[in-house]
Amino acid sequence: MVKISEILKISPKKQNIVTKGWIKTFRGNRFISINDGSTINNLQCVIDFNSQNQELLKKLTTGTSIKIEGVLVKSIGKGQSIEVMVKKLFIYGESDPENFPIQPKKHSLEFLREKAHLRIRTSTFSSIMRIRSSLSFAIHKFFNDKGFFHVHTPIITGIDAEGAGEMFRVSALEFNKSNFNKKGELKSSNDFFGKETHLTVSGQLEAETLAMGLGNVYTFGPTFRAENSNTSRHLAEFWMIEPEMAFCDLNGNMDLSEEFIKYILKYILLNCIEDLNFLNQRFLNEEKSKPKNERSEMNLIEKINFVIKNKFIRINYDEAIKILKSSKPNKKKKFKFIISEWGTDLQSEHERYLVEKHFKSPVIIYDYPSKIKAFYMRQNDDEKTVRAMDVLFPGIGEIAGGSQREERLEKLQKRMKEMKIDSDELWWYLDLRRFGTVPHSGFGLGFERLILFATGMNNIRDVIPYPRTPQNASF
């Protein structure tokens, strides 16, 4: 059996063809359009209605799975260059035209989220998932070609890597009275691991240990956050790519993030252009429904090319605050969060203003106030800022965040104490600073945020097969 993506490349000379897939449409009792997921394009199959079993033909409806044997010929009709003249037809599974929700018409994304187990049969979702797969491959290729080692860090952990306390508890205890003490706390010492454990929010701290022997490493795994952010940019379960480099400072880190993002976007332009063209058309249709002044100046392909071709702007937090303070939406109180003083955290509206309105380019902001960043970031001599960096993208805001790590034992211990980070639990992390410490850096890129950008979709729930969000863990 040959995949439809391959069949469509063949020059037709009446070759015998066997193909399998799902019916997209059946028109005029003659034209069956089938898709097998290998490409956005369907294969047109033509049947001679009268020569076929009439009972069988009644079963050819959208969603039915079939096998077709026939010969490949040049198509005289519009819309395709080749087609299959059907000789034999076999049905694997009938569909049900009354109840099959994926009909050949436009469905809203909200409706399709309710039917997440079937939405992969639509052109939009199969395109997104093929692009997701290509991006994933490109990520491994990029790091492998650069000599990074792929490492696997634990999913179940006793630490809070970001120190933000937004974690899901992992427990094997029954939630009954006997497992709670008098204060109503779970008796974690009786639990499977003999202590309190959670799903990881980041593999970074363990990746740091591995970089301190392997040099350059990266993780690519699921991460979990119990933050109650019901936005179009947040998932409770998402995938993160986290490179970590020994002997690398913040500048090297910024360089890598930029090179990395450009490489993987270029990869899909070269390898997924049919899916991108389809999503581009979708993007343009969506834009049409927006008021003129809110429409994007570039189409999807132009946006991707723009990122690949232009140098990311790099500014420090001070400069970012100055720009934001004197910006129109700040002065006119159009921002939800008004920037009034140095030290406030940037919200996505501020990040998007800098990227979309002010610079019209991806931006990397670095040297953030230590108060708003995690404990492990390297402290600057000003004693106010740390060597943090956030990569900001149009339509998204923060797509990646990272830092140079604090490699000096005393400075790290002091900061952990100030931030009330449990150093007993992190004794091994401190050991790295005791035995051959080196300057090192890394970042984390949110995979789904990158896919949002690459596909022109608006909601993060539409770029992962089964989104996990507050009040929703269906499928």
Ligand code: 4AD
């Ligand atoms: O900025 P974050 O929290 O950084 C870290 O976790 C570091 N340990 C990374 C490192 O230095 N190795 O998260 C990194 C990225 C964000 O920039 C964002 O793209 C994504 O992960 N992200 C989310 N994506 C979807 N849903 C969420 N709830 C996300 N939270 C973070």
Ligand code: MG
């Ligand atoms: Mg961040």
